[in-house]
Amino acid sequence: MSEGEQDGRLLRGARSRQTVVRHAVDVASVDGLDGLSFGRLAADLGISKAGIQTLFGTKENLQLAVGEGARELFAEAVLRPAANQPPGLSRLTALIERWLDYAGKPLFPGGCFWAANLPVFDSKPGPVRDLLVRQQQAWRELLAGELRHIAEIDAEITAFQIDAVLTAANIALRLGDHAAADTARRTVERLLPERTAG
Amino acid sequence: MSEGEQDGRLLRGARSRQTVVRHAVDVASVDGLDGLSFGRLAADLGISKAGIQTLFGTKENLQLAVGEGARELFAEAVLRPAANQPPGLSRLTALIERWLDYAGKPLFPGGCFWAANLPVFDSKPGPVRDLLVRQQQAWRELLAGELRHIAEIDAEITAFQIDAVLTAANIALRLGDHAAADTARRTVERLLPERTAG
DNA sequence: AAACTAAACATACGGTCGTACGTATTTATT
DNA sequence: AATAAATACGTACGACCGTATGTTTAGTTT
Numbered sequence: 001m002s003e004g005e006q007d008g009r010l011l012r013g014a015r016s017r018q019t020v021v022r023h024a025v026d027v028a029s030v031d032g033l034d035g036l037s038f039g040r041l042a043a044d045l046g047i048s049k050a051g052i053q054t055l056f057g058t059k060e061n062l063q064l065a066v067g068e069g070a071r072e073l074f075a076e077a078v079l080r081p082a083a084n085q086p087p088g089l090s091r092l093t094a095l096i097e098r099w100l101d102y103a104g105k106p107l108f109p110g111g112c113f114w115a116a117n118l119p120v121f122d123s124k125p126g127p128v129r130d131l132l133v134r135q136q137q138a139w140r141e142l143l144a145g146e147l148r149h150i151a152e153i154d155a156e157i158t159a160f161q162i163d164a165v166l167t168a169a170n171i172a173l174r175l176g177d178h179a180a181a182d183t184a185r186r187t188v189e190r191l192l193p194e195r196t197a198g
Numbered sequence: 199m200s201e202g203e204q205d206g207r208l209l210r211g212a213r214s215r216q217t218v219v220r221h222a223v224d225v226a227s228v229d230g231l232d233g234l235s236f237g238r239l240a241a242d243l244g245i246s247k248a249g250i251q252t253l254f255g256t257k258e259n260l261q262l263a264v265g266e267g268a269r270e271l272f273a274e275a276v277l278r279p280a281a282n283q284p285p286g287l288s289r290l291t292a293l294i295e296r297w298l299d300y301a302g303k304p305l306f307p308g309g310c311f312w313a314a315n316l317p318v319f320d321s322k323p324g325p326v327r328d329l330l331v332r333q334q335q336a337w338r339e340l341l342a343g344e345l346r347h348i349a350e351i352d353a354e355i356t357a358f359q360i361d362a363v364l365t366a367a368n369i370a371l372r373l374g375d376h377a378a379a380d381t382a383r384r385t386v387e388r389l390l391p392e393r394t395a396g
Numbered sequence: 397a398a399a400c401t402a403a404a405c406a407t408a409c410g411g412t413c414g415t416a417c418g419t420a421t422t423t424a425t426t
Numbered sequence: 427a428a429t430a431a432a433t434a435c436g437t438a439c440g441a442c443c444g445t446a447t448g449t450t451t452a453g454t455t456t
Contacts (some may be wrong), residue, residue, distance in 0.1 A: 009402045009453050030321045049403045053267045059444065119317050121227045122372035123308045133373055161385050164366030165359060174320035175331055187359050207423050207432045235413065249434045257414065
């Protein structure tokens with residue numbers, strides 16, 4: 001096989017895996033990574049249960065692949081658009097706005113993927129929990145990194161607080177509180193220094 | 199039957215129900231209300247699966263009884279001790295301290311019962327979700343009620359913020375961040391007016 | 397052309413689940 | 427003493443679960 005080409009069998013498998021993962025992320029955002037099952041996914045997608053098992057092997061591997069898929073979708077929807085902004089307050093504001101969009105509009109029908117699954121796995125040691133924790137820490141560290149560009153602020157504590165407010169807003173949105181996004185915005189504004197012109 | 203007496207059959211059932219619920223609350227704080235099952239509880243307690251089914255009927259009824267049991271334990275551990283304090287900042291501080299104790303020490307081995315279950319049921323309409331939502335709203339309204347005794351504060355927004363921080367601290371504690379309680383305390387202090395003497 | 401690999405499927409196994417039904421057993425009512 | 431009610435248990439049923447095994451098909455390598 002020459003350098004730039006691909007193995008068609010692996011390509012086919014990767015495509016199938018992606019199809020399954022994309023749907024499984026939606027399922028897991030509502031029913032949790034626990035609620036996933038080979039049979040359910042197979043029925044939803046009209047393929048065989050054994051075929052899905054071939055692609056992922058074990059349920060834990062499926063959960064890990066779904067977590068990874070959610071990570072990529074999250075990065076695409078929240079991180080990448082904000083990366084255009086200059087570091088500091090601008091990028092931070094963009095991250096928060098994109099995050100509220102992400103939680104509100106049903107990119108995932110069950111709301112924030114991490115908020116739905118971390119509380120379930122925080123007491124269950126294993127690679128799935130590790131993946132969720134890594135994602136959570138990376139997100140908070142990203143917030144803290146932007147906050148360090150802003151003077152007069154304790155970056156770690158403020159990052160903790162912003163993350164807490166966003167997570168609470170996600171649940172409030174799930175419960176039908178349409179004003180939750182605005183409440184979160186006003187709450188976050190109080191945590192940051194007065195908005196400077198420009 | 200005279201007035202003050204009880205039906206011994208109902209008494210016996212109530213005792214059995216309480217035994218099952220007390221253990222089921224622990225299970226549900228770790229594995230969620232979804233993770234409950236008649237068989238699992240029966241094996242844990244050394245009684246028959248059918249006996250538990252007799253006491254609760256359906257799984258949903260079991261979940262509702264467990265939610266109600268958790269509500270009582272929560273009230274006993276957090277609300278009642280704080281009720282001794284005078285309304286306002288004192289009682290609010292007491293509530294927060296008791297809550298942090300409640301989340302840290304394993305009253306429930308899985309941490310805060312509501313934080314573990316609300317994110318799972320927020321997308322599943324039904325009486326279980328309704329119970330969890332009612333508890334959540336009552337807790338936030340309780341915080342807001344105390345905050346209204348404090349001048350210069352938007353009670354609703356601050357209650358939202360305090361609840362958000364406590365919930366985030368609960369998860370951080372579950373993930374091994376032993377400093378989370380202190381972080382939460384410092385965060386909450388910044389939300390309140392300067393501490394006055396006495 | 398032959399050997400090999402990955403994907404997809406059909407089938408089967410033991411296990412747990414929620415629920416239903418029949419039957420003692422204990423307690424209360426009549 | 428006879429009837430009724432609530433608890434407790436044993437058993438059974440269909441459904442789904444995760445996993446294992448063997449087979450067929452598509453694509454690659456030698």
